[in-house]
Amino acid sequence: MNNELNVNGKLIEQLPFEMIWIDYDSNIIYANAKFCENMGYSKEECRALTIPDINIAVTTETWKNHWEQINNKGCITFVATHKTKLGNFNTVQIIAQTFSNNGNVYICAIAYEIQESSFYKELMNNTQIIANIGGWELSLEDGSILATAGALNIFNTKNSLDLLPSKIIDKFKDDDKFKSLLGKVMRKAISFDEIFETNDSPPRFIRIIAKPILRGDKIQKVLGIYQDVTEIREKEKNLSLFKNIIDNVEDLIYVYNEKGDLLYYNKSLINKLGFSKKELDGMSIFDLDTMVTKDFYEAHFEIIEKKDSHRFEWLIERKNQTQFPVDIISSLLKYKDTSYICSVVRDITLKKQQENNLNNALEQIKSLKDRLENENEYLQEEISKKINFENIICTTNAYGKVLKQVNQVAPTETTVLITGESGTGKELLASAIHSNSRRKERPLIKVNCATLPKELIESELFGHKKGAFTGAIADKAGKFMLADGGTIFLDEIGEMPIDLQSKLLRVLQEGEFDTLGGMKTSKVDVRIIAATNRKLEEMIKVGTFREDLYYRLNVFPIYNIPLRDRIDDIPLLAHFFLDKYSSKAGKTFKRLSKKTIDLLREYHFPGNIRELENLIERAVITENGTTLNPGDWMPKSNIRSISEGFKTFEDYQRDYIIDVLNHTDWRVSGPNGAAKILNINDKTLFGTMKRLNIEKQVGLKSE
Numbered sequence: 127m128n129n130e131l132n133v134n135g136k137l138i139e140q141l142p143f144e145m146i147w148i149d150y151d152s153n154i155i156y157a158n159a160k161f162c163e164n165m166g167y168s169k170e171e172c173r174a175l176t177i178p179d180i181n182i183a184v185t186t187e188t189w190k191n192h193w194e195q196i197n198n199k200g201c202i203t204f205v206a207t208h209k210t211k212l213g214n215f216n217t218v219q220i221i222a223q224t225f226s227n228n229g230n231v232y233i234c235a236i237a238y239e240i241q242e243s244s245f246y247k248e249l250m251n252n253t254q255i256i257a258n259i260g261g262w263e264l265s266l267e268d269g270s271i272l273a274t275a276g277a278l279n280i281f282n283t284k285n286s287l288d289l290l291p292s293k294i295i296d297k298f299k300d301d302d303k304f305k306s307l308l309g310k311v312m313r314k315a316i317s318f319d320e321i322f323e324t325n326d327s328p329p330r331f332i333r334i335i336a337k338p339i340l341r342g343d344k345i346q347k348v349l350g351i352y353q354d355v356t357e358i359r360e361k362e363k364n365l366s367l368f369k370n371i372i373d374n375v376e377d378l379i380y381v382y383n384e385k386g387d388l389l390y391y392n393k394s395l396i397n398k399l400g401f402s403k404k405e406l407d408g409m410s411i412f413d414l415d416t417m418v419t420k421d422f423y424e425a426h427f428e429i430i431e432k433k434d435s436h437r438f439e440w441l442i443e444r445k446n447q448t449q450f451p452v453d454i455i456s457s458l459l460k461y462k463d464t465s466y467i468c469s470v471v472r473d474i475t476l477k478k479q480q481e482n483n484l485n486n487a488l489e490q491i492k493s494l495k496d497r498l499e500n501e502n503e504y505l506q507e508e509i510s511k512k513i514n515f516e517n518i519i520c521t522t523n524a525y526g527k528v529l530k531q532v533n534q535v536a537p538t539e540t541t542v543l544i545t546g547e548s549g550t551g552k553e554l555l556a557s558a559i560h561s562n563s564r565r566k567e568r569p570l571i572k573v574n575c576a577t578l579p580k581e582l583i584e585s586e587l588f589g590h591k592k593g594a595f596t597g598a599i600a601d602k603a604g605k606f607m608l609a610d611g612g613t614i615f616l617d618e619i620g621e622m623p624i625d626l627q628s629k630l631l632r633v634l635q636e637g638e639f640d641t642l643g644g645m646k647t648s649k650v651d652v653r654i655i656a657a658t659n660r661k662l663e664e665m666i667k668v669g670t671f672r673e674d675l676y677y678r679l680n681v682f683p684i685y686n687i688p689l690r691d692r693i694d695d696i697p698l699l700a701h702f703f704l705d706k707y708s709s710k711a712g713k714t715f716k717r718l719s720k721k722t723i724d725l726l727r728e729y730h731f732p733g734n735i736r737e738l739e740n741l742i743e744r745a746v747i748t749e750n751g752t753t754l755n756p757g758d759w760m761p762k763s764n765i766r767s768i769s770e771g772f773k774t775f776e777d778y779q780r781d782y783i784i785d786v787l788n789h790t791d792w793r794v795s796g797p798n799g800a801a802k803i804l805n806i807n808d809k810t811l812f813g814t815m816k817r818l819n820i821e822k823q824v825g826l827k828s829e
Contacts (some may be wrong), residue, residue: 144218152177152189155232164239166211167611181207186548191509196222196233203376208237220374223706226425262289264348266312280332285653298322304334308348311336315345320357327775330356378442378452378471381459386411386423398473400445415442430467442471450475495524497605503528518554519699522692528555529682535682536562541634542658543619543679546686549736552657555686556615568612571605576618584626585642594643606639606650613653619679620660620671627672679739688733697723699735703742716752725756783811787820 136322138145144161146154157165157172165172165180178184183206184192196202201223208216218237222716225234256753259623264270273286281288281297288294290309295301300322310316315338324330333355339347342551378393378398388409396403399414412418429436435457453474459466520529535542536559544552553572560570578586585594589604607615616622622630633639634654638647656679665671689696700718718726731737745759786800793799794811801811 144734146235146237148177148233148235150193150231152186153182161237163218164210165208171211181206182205182209193233197224197231200224201376206237221384222239249666259351259353262286262350262352262494264291264350265314266345266347278770280352280354297324297326298332299325299329307334311338311348312345315340321359325554330354331359346699376467376473378473380414381466381468381470382411383464383466384427386418398444399442417441417443427467430456430458430466432551439474442649445522451478453477517556518551519697519702520692523693523695525695528686529558531682531684532558533562535559535638535684537564538682539564539653541679541681542655542684543682544655544684544686546657546659547688547734549734550660550686550688551735552686553615553617555684556613556617556655556657560615560653562611563610563613563653565653569609570613570615571609572603572615572617574617576621583623584629587626588629588639589641589644591643598643604641606633606652609652610650611652613655616654616656618660619656620658620662620665624670624672627675631672631678634675643663667705672713689738690732693727696726696731696738699738700726700742703739707743707746711746713746713750714752715746715754718754719756722756722760724761729761776818779814780820781817783820784814825827 139159140780141158141160142368144160144164146161147156149155154172154177156176157167157169162169162172167175177185177189201221203221206218206220208218210216216239218239220235220237222233222235224231226232229261260274260280262271262273262277269290271290273288273289277289278284281294283289291305294303297307298304303320304322307318307320311318314448317335317337321331321333321335326331331354333353334353335351335353337349338345339349357531372694376394376397380395381389383389388406388411391406395401395406401414403411404560406414411423412420426436435455437453440452440454440725442452443449451474453472454469456469457465459468518529520526521618532555542559544554544555546552556572557570560566573587585598585602585604587604589602589607592598592601616630629639633650633652637651638649640647662671662676662680664678666673689699699716700723704715704718707713726738733740741752741759741761745754745757748759749755749757783800785806786803787794790798790800790803794801794815795808796802799808804811806814
């Protein structure tokens with residue numbers, strides 16, 4: 127096959143891109159020097175390779191389909207990944223087309239690395255033709271023949287007689303034609319210049335020139351030249367193939383001189399730009415591309431002469447004045463001391479679209495990634511505290527009513543305000559509401575307003591931009607943005623600064639806020655659950671809490687009752703904490719003694735469930751055994767009596783009347799008096815005040 131294709135010519139070997147020829151069975155029958163260099167194989171090793179050896183994605187079945195596709199379309203362009211001898215992978219752009227040679231069909235594949243795109247850097251560089259020539263002279267007077275050493279070498283002989291017509295004719299396949307031409311030059315003085323194929327194996331091509339020498343009207347001699355043009359013929363054949371390939375590639379290729387005259391172009395230029403061959407033949411680079419000025423062209427030519435090449439992106443205009451983006455590689459060509467430029471122009475419309483799509487996708491991915499990272503960071507902190515509705519420990523009817531409220535409001539989008547003393551588990555209720563809502567797949571973001579410094583709470587809730595304040599070295603997403611689509615739990619809402627409450631009110635009303643230092647408004651879809659142990663109504667009176675914010679938060683109030691009002695739950699909670707901390711401490715506690723339970727039930731627990739948990743943890747540390755008995759860990763004071771925690775009816779009555787009198791500024795009678803509010807007779811109220819020893823100074827003391 128190597129003899130058939132004879133690719134020893136310098137032209138293809140010196141091409142600056144990879145070229146291989148493949149047969150129907152995927153065998154590589156030829157690889158140029160650039161391919162061998164980039165892949166790390168020798169010429170001999172390449173001839174032993176198949177396409178699946180260099181492209182692991184190709185199978186026998188896919189190769190057959192690939193062959194049929196190229197055979198049907200004639201030429202295709204695609205991207206592939208080649209595996210080198212060392213096991214590295216190169217991504218390359220492939221231009222593949224079929225061609226025939228001596229009746230056989232092959233694929234010619236041109237490849238170049240996408241990263242460099244050095245396609246046709248030098249189309250033809252310093253190509254030379256070396257001719258093997260020898261002369262001979264035949265005397266018609268005596269039949270003698272003289273031959274130069276060059277002529278003898280062509281036919282591998284040292285004897286001039288071997289070149290006599292009678293002997294030399296037999297060396298060519300078309301001996302009849304050669305004999306006829308010799309007869310005409312010797313008898314009719316008709317010169318000829320023809321190329322004949324020899325009978326050698328492999329055959330050679332010999333150019334034969336014969337011219338008669340006359341003396342008067344008589345033919346005296348025949349002068350001739352033999353020239354071995356085998357290599358030239360091969361080069362011409364390869365050049366023809368190469369030109370055919372260039373004409374059929376999708377890239378636009380053209381050559382122009384220093385003046386800008388268009389000297390050569392491939393057929394793709396006609397197809398892509400819409401000009402006819404006649405129009406292109408009369409064009410300069412300035413006619414072809416009206417955006418190219420003389421100053422730009424001179425600077426462009428100067429750059430290429432200094433650097434040998436220049437790569438840049440450009441917009442090219444078609445005949446119909448539509449434009450498309452291209453990638454241009456212009457390379458310097460030297461021929462007979464004259465500089466030319468060969469430009470390879472690639473349409474990158476699809477690439478630009480893909481880049482734009484990719485950039486948009488990357489922006490979206492980055493935004494989602496940042497959000498997920500922020501959410502993940504937050505959730506990692508909260509994961510150990512995640513509690514579901516089913517984990518709430520309760521047997522009392524009083525607390526069952528609280529859980530019923532949770533069950534009612536959880537599926538809705540309603541804002542919830544949870545009130546109650548510290549340590550009663552308000553955060554637990556917020557988690558239960560979220561876990562049983564339609565937002566449970568999104569995060570529950572928790573913020574304790576009491577633990578955040580006043581100067582940082584706005585940044586923590588609404589985020590900030592880089593440089594918004596001293597120490598803001600990067601953008602930060604606020605808790606409301608992290609909670610988008612989910613729920614935010616604002617614990618200790620009563621501690622929120624008054625000047626920030628208006629911003630929270632805006633989120634509640636309009637679902638939007640402004641990031642600290644930002645220029646645009648952010649929209650969020652967040653459900654808000656707030657909690658406090660403060661009496662917000664009293665804060666409204668003294669101006670530390672906005673009344674409009676209170677009514678926005680208090681859509682569905684839930685009062686979380688203290689532990690002293692759910693005494694029957696104390697043993698269950700104590701056992702739960704005993705198991706929890708025994709396991710952690712490596713202790714063997716299994717139960718609480720009856721006396722321990724009785725003492726816990728009698729204790730007032732001002733710190734509620736949090737105090738009970740701390741108490742049991744301390745007991746596990748200090749005590750041993752399997753049963754937890756009373757010890758030094760048990761509180762010595764604040765043991766509840768039967769009546770503790772309750773006021774007498776008269777105490778409640780006295781306090782209520784004082785509150786109403788304070789409200790009316792101690793006005794008893796009249797339309798705005800306390801008696802009117804209490805819906806009793808003025809005299810009756812005066813009598814009750816005397817009986818309960820209510821005097822104005824008492825009210826003043828209680829303020």
